[in-house]
Amino acid sequence: MGRYVIRRLLQMIPVFFGATLLIFLMVNVMGDPIAGLCGDRACDPATAAQLKKEFGLDKPVWQQYLTYMGNVFTGDFGTAFNGQPVTELMAQSFPVTLRLTIVAILFEIVIGISLGVVTGLKRGRPVDTTVLLLTLVVLSVPTFVTGLLVQLLLGVKWGWIKPAVSPEATFSELIVPGLVLASVSLAYVTRLTRTSIAENKRADYVRTAVAKGLPRRRVISRHLLRNSLIPVVTFIGADVGALMGGAIVTERIFNIHGVGLQLYNGIVRQSTQTVVGFVTILVLIFLLANLLVDLLYAVLDPRIRYA
Amino acid sequence: MPEPIEPYEEGRAIAATGGGGATDLAMAEAETLEKTPGGPKGTGPDKKPRSLWSDAWHDLRRNPVFIVSGLIILFLVVISIWPSLIASGDPLDCDLAKAQEGSQPGHPFGFNGQGCDVYTRTVYGARTSVTVGVLATLGVALLGSVLGGLAGFFGGAWDGVLSRITDVFFAIPVVLGGLVLLSVVTSSTVWPVIGFMVLLGWPQISRIARGSVITAKQNDYVQAARALGASNSRMLLRHITPNAVAPVIVVATIALGTYIALEATLSYLGVGLKPPTVSWGIDISSASQYVRNAPHMLLWPAGALAITVLAFIMLGDAVRDALDPKLR
Numbered sequence: 001m002g003r004y005v006i007r008r009l010l011q012m013i014p015v016f017f018g019a020t021l022l023i024f025l026m027v028n029v030m031g032d033p034i035a036g037l038c039g040d041r042a043c044d045p046a047t048a049a050q051l052k053k054e055f056g057l058d059k060p061v062w063q064q065y066l067t068y069m070g071n072v073f074t075g076d077f078g079t080a081f082n083g084q085p086v087t088e089l090m091a092q093s094f095p096v097t098l099r100l101t102i103v104a105i106l107f108e109i110v111i112g113i114s115l116g117v118v119t120g121l122k123r124g125r126p127v128d129t130t131v132l133l134l135t136l137v138v139l140s141v142p143t144f145v146t147g148l149l150v151q152l153l154l155g156v157k158w159g160w161i162k163p164a165v166s167p168e169a170t171f172s173e174l175i176v177p178g179l180v181l182a183s184v185s186l187a188y189v190t191r192l193t194r195t196s197i198a199e200n201k202r203a204d205y206v207r208t209a210v211a212k213g214l215p216r217r218r219v220i221s222r223h224l225l226r227n228s229l230i231p232v233v234t235f236i237g238a239d240v241g242a243l244m245g246g247a248i249v250t251e252r253i254f255n256i257h258g259v260g261l262q263l264y265n266g267i268v269r270q271s272t273q274t275v276v277g278f279v280t281i282l283v284l285i286f287l288l289a290n291l292l293v294d295l296l297y298a299v300l301d302p303r304i305r306y307a
Numbered sequence: 308m309p310e311p312i313e314p315y316e317e318g319r320a321i322a323a324t325g326g327g328g329a330t331d332l333a334m335a336e337a338e339t340l341e342k343t344p345g346g347p348k349g350t351g352p353d354k355k356p357r358s359l360w361s362d363a364w365h366d367l368r369r370n371p372v373f374i375v376s377g378l379i380i381l382f383l384v385v386i387s388i389w390p391s392l393i394a395s396g397d398p399l400d401c402d403l404a405k406a407q408e409g410s411q412p413g414h415p416f417g418f419n420g421q422g423c424d425v426y427t428r429t430v431y432g433a434r435t436s437v438t439v440g441v442l443a444t445l446g447v448a449l450l451g452s453v454l455g456g457l458a459g460f461f462g463g464a465w466d467g468v469l470s471r472i473t474d475v476f477f478a479i480p481v482v483l484g485g486l487v488l489l490s491v492v493t494s495s496t497v498w499p500v501i502g503f504m505v506l507l508g509w510p511q512i513s514r515i516a517r518g519s520v521i522t523a524k525q526n527d528y529v530q531a532a533r534a535l536g537a538s539n540s541r542m543l544l545r546h547i548t549p550n551a552v553a554p555v556i557v558v559a560t561i562a563l564g565t566y567i568a569l570e571a572t573l574s575y576l577g578v579g580l581k582p583p584t585v586s587w588g589i590d591i592s593s594a595s596q597y598v599r600n601a602p603h604m605l606l607w608p609a610g611a612l613a614i615t616v617l618a619f620i621m622l623g624d625a626v627r628d629a630l631d632p633k634l635r
Contacts, residue, residue: 014471015474015475015478016478018471018472018474018475018478019476019478022475022476022479023484023487026484026487026488136617136620136621136624137613139616139617139620140564140568140613140616140617140620141609141613142568142571142572142613143572144572144575144591145609145612148595148598148609152598152602152605156598156599238477241478242480244480245480245482246482246483248482248483248486248576249482249572252576263483267486267487267490268490270490275487279487283478283479286480287478
């Protein structure tokens with residue numbers, strides 16, 4: 001187990017550097033990193049050259065990347081366009097997005113898996129067809145449309161929630177945005193669980209469990225569900241990173257001051273350091289979540305052993 | 308690391324019987340060849356047991372989900388080619404005096420914030436969405452299945468490198484990558500958006516193609532062909548591709564719907580398509596500012612977008628059910 005974790009951590013290193021290098025290249029090669037520094041006007045050539053020298057932008061890109069990564073490992077993520085350290089922006093926004101993601105994941109686990117179990121057990125019945133149609137509808141409406149509609153109906157027309165979330169962004173304020181953020185994944189989780197349950201329903205170990213007289217509830221929760229969860233856990237694990245990165249849309253609609261909003265501002269103002277710094281952390285979270293998922297496999301299915 | 312569980316594995320075992328009624332097969336090919344390179348080849352008119360493809364087509368023809376989604380998609384394709392069939396106006400013909408007005412005779416969906424006819428713009432928006440979806444899917448499927456398929460077939464160093472590269476691409480959230488890459492693009496054509504989708508989308512297909520080629524490679528008939536001295540290209544084209552292409556088709560069909568939704572999302576964020584291109588995403592984005600007073604401006608393009616995405620997801624579902632005998 002310990003050796004497996006170490007091997008996986010080592011495997012993460014090239015992926016981490018590959019992903020950060022890719023985003024570094026995207027930001028640096030495609031955009032002009034100093035364009036955002038002179039306000040709305042273009043910099044005059046002398047200032048531009050001065051700024052480039054100051055930030056080391058006259059050096060080759062690979063050298064810039066190494067310098068940047070060296071700074072990151074000493075905890076220096078650089079400064080954002082308004083002179084604030086990027087780490088300060090992170091400290092403000094990551095807790096907010098983390099809360100939003102937790103709400104979304106909880107919705108996926110609680111609603112998604114229970115709907116999946118119910119429909120998987122009652123395959124072909126009216127409740128199955130209804131839920132399946134509902135998931136199709138949810139899947140086909142993009143998150144930003146769902147968000148705008150929910151905001152219009154619940155926030156403006158019926159006044160159940162405030163249309164914009166306050167800067168504190170408490171858990172209770174994030175319930176509706178969290179549901180919007182989770183909506184598409186929620187439908188996937190339901191369908192995945194349903195397929196998995198329906199496939200395993202006829203497995204030998206389920207028949208054995210029923211034959212030896214276990215109560216139905218125990219057969220479903222301990223034998224059937226546990227074995228059916230592996231693809232679902234894989235999906236949810238990969239989704240953690242996607243949710244945090246994809247929160248840009250939800251955060252923009254509900255005016256949540258989280259990672260997505262900071263990233264959006266960073267991109268619009270071409271603040272290289274903000275964008276690369278935030279993405280670096282997001283990539284790390286994604287990789288760790290996937291490692292956690294692989295370790296969970298062994299918990300769910302005792303046949304899987306890590307040497 | 309345990310490999311993720313790959314569905315469809317048993318699909319190809321049945322495809323191994325080959326052959327099939329020539330007409331059925333031709334129709335199944337017409338279905339599949341549009342979306343992926345190198346589909347199955349007919350092996351002659353003689354009656355043999357039905358192949359996976361003719362079997363799938365047999366199922367699809369009787370599946371109401373397939374018929375409904377197929378009709379919707381057919382309709383979308385027709386109005387993307389000839390939008391003037393059902394909309395006589397010009398989507399760029401706007402009259403500010405009529406801004407935000409509701410439904411009136413001759414303008415069933417009302418007017419948008421710039422006073423353009425919402426109905427005409429919704430009809431013309433189909434062309435953009437269908438173009439982006441189809442071209443992005445074709446590009447992704449081609450690039451992904453060639454790279455992934457070759458990696459799966461030859462294995463070795465290239466396989467390892469490719470797997471790490473796909474890992475890298477998977478670690479970058481799509482919307483984020485789109486914002487970064489497309490924020491500096493000033494062109495208002497669809498090409499940058501399509502290029503971006505191909506760039507970030509191919510690893511998904513390549514992973515699936517790699518897995519299914521590895522499974523197909525181990526089949527007895529491939530070993531037999533190898534023993535008989537078949538060349539690599541013959542084994543790949545005649546024996547492996549026809550039997551490994553099913554999962555790629557399924558995933559590509561569903562992905563087509565998600566690319567259409569992604570285009571709209573990027574346009575909503577202001578980095579996707581730009582005016583004067585007519586797109587549902589742009590229209591939803593500009594309507595969202597006026598949503599409190601004039602929700603009709605948002606609802607029509609959003610509804611069209613949702614129905615389009617739904618049709619492609621349903622089509623993908625139906626194709627998967629037909630190609631994956633495990634679920635029967």
